[in-house]
Every structure is written in C-alpha cells, then in structure tokens.
Amino acid sequence: MVGFGPADVPPTATVKFVGAGTAACIADLLTFPLDTAKVRLQIQGEAGCSAAAGSGAVVKYRGVFGTITTMVRTEGPRSLYNGLVAGLQRQMTFASVRIGLYDSVKQFYTKGSDHVGIGSRLLAGCTTGAMAVAFAQPTDVVKVRFQAQARSAGPVRRYCSTIDAYKTIAKEEGIAGLWKGTAPNIARNAIVNCSELVTYDFIKDALLKSTLMTGSCHLSYAWAPGTW
Template sequence: MVSPTVSDVHPTMGVKIFSAGVSACLADVITFPLDTAKVRLQIQGESPTSSGIRYKGVLGTITTLAKTEGPVKLYSGLPAGLQRQISFASLRIGLYDTVQEFYTSEKDATPSLGSRIAAGLTTGGVAVFIGQPTEVVKVRLQAQSHLHGLKPRYTGTYNAYRIIATTESLKSLWKGTTPNLLRNIIINCTELVTYDLMKGALVRNKILADDVPCHLLSALIAGFCTTLLSSPVDVVKTRFINSPPGQYLSVPSCAMTMLLKEGPTAFFKGFVPSFLRLASWNVIMFVCFEQLKRELMKSRQPVDYAT
C-alpha cells in the first residue's frame, strides 16, 4: 500500500478545531491593541467625558491610551479575549468545513454558495451563544477608564464575570446577544465564504498555488468585505454591551439614539481600526491555521498510514 501524501490527507475535525483555536489566540494577542482602539472610538460620543480627551484615528487612539492610561491598558480584557477565541473562533472556523459537507447534497460534489452560507450561519450562531459572556467581559474591560474620576467597575476578568452575574443578573452575561449574533453571522458568512471562494478561485485558475501568498491575499480581501458589512452592527453591539442597566431600552433603541444624536456616520466609528484589526487578524489566523493543519497532519501520517 502506498502512503498518501500530506496534501491528500484531509485534516480531521479535531485537528481543525484545535488549529483554529490556537491560530485565533495568536492573532488576538498580536492585534488586540487595534481592537481596544476600535472599542474606544466606537463608544466615543456616547456620553460627555470629564477628562476632555478625544481619540483621533488609530495611531492617535493607541498613542493617547498608552500615554494617559499606560501601555498595559491596550491589552485590558485580553484574558477574556483569549477565552472568547477558544470558545468561539475554534468552533465557528474549525467546524465550518464539516458543517459545509453536511449541507452539500452529494458527498464529493463541490459545495455550492448556498451550502457555504448555511455553514457560516450555523457555526457562527452556535459559537455566539457559547462565547457571548466572554465578549461582554472583554468589551467592558476595554471600554472602562480610570480618567473620569470614577472607580473602574472591574478589577480584572474574573471580577468582571462575578460582578456582572451578581449585580446585574446571570442573564446580563448574554447581554447584546442579538446584535452580536447578527454581527457574527455577517462576519462568519462574509469572512469564511469570501476566503473560501477567493482561495478556490486563485488555485483553480492557477493564479497562485495553495500556499502562504494565496492564503494571505484571500484573507485580506475577506477582511475588507467583512469590515464593510459588519461595522454598523458592531458599533451598536459595542455600545449596547458597554451600557449600564437602563441606558438603552433595547438594541433598536440604542441604534436609534445613535442615529438621532450622532448621525449615520456614528455607525462607522472605528472603521479603520476595525479593518486593520480584521484584516491583520484574518491574515495571521488563516495563514497559521492552514500551516498548523498541515504540520499536525504530517505528524499523524506515520502513525495513521504506515504499512
């Protein structure tokens, strides 16, 4: 019996979930300051600040944060961010191919656009319900500041989980699930489907081989498309999650308040850091994801296929 080559061996579901989780955590560590800058820009304008500090642009926000609150503040909420990637990204990305195959009628047929979108909807929806508490804690830790004369609401990640659950109710850990569900369905479908289609087109038309340059270009295009479509929902999600009890009656109320007080452009606050973060996150995650899958399957090959 001839042993199959690594390219012939399809990664198992376990390998995909593990690779997605590790790659997403690595991408989060590298791009987290951009995410913090995005959150600060998104909540700016929500209420007047006594400090008088206003954030301008990506680098301006990062620099101002580092100078006024310390460089460590750029990574406030990182533990919750990593917990989010482990519980969220590992499932939505790692299960995508398996769910896509489930929706494909014929076993060896090329998945249709409908199958790809259905897989993105399914894995994105399931992952949001599991990972929402980590999202709530991450956003609140990123948003809180000690510059307004008020004691920070939370001293750390687990303190935030405890205080939210005991003072607001356990249900508050799932606050903002609706906009986050909508946001992540948009992100998951756009990100994974665009990446999948772009990579397939580049390889099929022999423009690029199925390797790092192909993965990098596909991830960049997916990042831009995802940011453009998800930005309005992302801003509303951030505002609603960060709001104290009673500030907004509902998600639509939050969106309407933003529209009336700040205008339509409020829905695209933090667009540049969102794109920089999503694009760089996608590049790091997808390139590492593809390479890690290959390396893990190489290490399994002698055991699984030796004769």
C-alpha cells in the same frame, strides 16, 4: 490502493478547531490595542467616559492613534491591553467554532456529497457564525467592559480580574447580563462569516482547480475575502 502521504492527510476537525483558535489568539495579541482604541472611541460621550463627565464640549479621544497616545500618556501602556485575558478566551471560543467547524458543518448540510453548492456554504457560514456568538458572547461582554474601564478613573475599579467580572455581571445583572447584545452580534457575525468563509471557499476551489496551488495561494485566498 495508494494511501495519503503525511502532507496529504486532511486535517481532522479537532486540528482545525484548535488551529483556528490559536491563530486568532496570535492575531488578537498583535491587534488588541487597536480594538481597545475602537471601544474607547465608540463609548466616548457616554456618562463618565468623556474627559469632563456631562460636558459634550470636551472630546478626550481623537482618531485611533490619537486615542492610543492619550491612553498611554494618561493610563500607561498596559491600559491598551485591558481585557486581554477575556479577549483571548473569546478568540479561542469564537474563532474555533466560527472557522474550525465550518468544514464539518458544511459536510453535514451536504450529507457528505462531493458537490457543495452555494446554499450549503451559506448555511454553514450562518450556522457557525451564530454558534460562535452564542458560545463566546460572555467573553466578548467582559472584554469590552474591561476595555471601557479607564485605569485613571479612580482607586477602586469595578472589576478586579476576569473571573471577578464574570461573577459581578452575573450577580448584579443576572446570567442574561453576560449575553447582552447577542441578537445583533449574531446577525452581524452570520453576515460576516458568510462573506468571509464562503468567499474564501470559492477562491480556494478556483485556485485548486486551476492547478495553481502553491504556498502563496493560501495567503491569496485567505487575504481576498478579508479585504471585501
């Protein structure tokens, strides 16, 4: 019986789990300013978030890059990374479960069968997407709270650190406050997970069956679902 070579050994669930979280953290480090700008644009118009509180006529942020420029000018470059610690905690939890456990959950639904239908893939995508949100929602809540907290808002900031934010939210709003928005987030991520990972799965299988497996193929079938 011929054994696997070092490059042919399938990665374990632990390797996939840690690898997915680590890759997501690296991506988050590169894109966090864009995420912060998105949050500021989303909350613009809320009381205390506009340039003149209570005035609907003044718009502080205009467009993604306009928002980034305004934040750097008024709050300093570090403001673009408000909530980064919570963001990395989120990615290590969220992506590890959402992506890292996908193959294991898929095998669970197929009971180890070599034939994997679209139903099993969809179920696996929905399951890991929902599980990821359930585990990572507190980190997401804290991340967004920090991103929405303007550094120029005053001498006293509501949250002094990531740990303080968890404690403050739990104390003032109850433990349930850390899971605010869980239901819509589960619905959204279940759909996203199915769309991305199931598409990724099908494209990967198609490329493998067509014997076109090269280093660039991994990039191809990872890129395609993310653009849809």
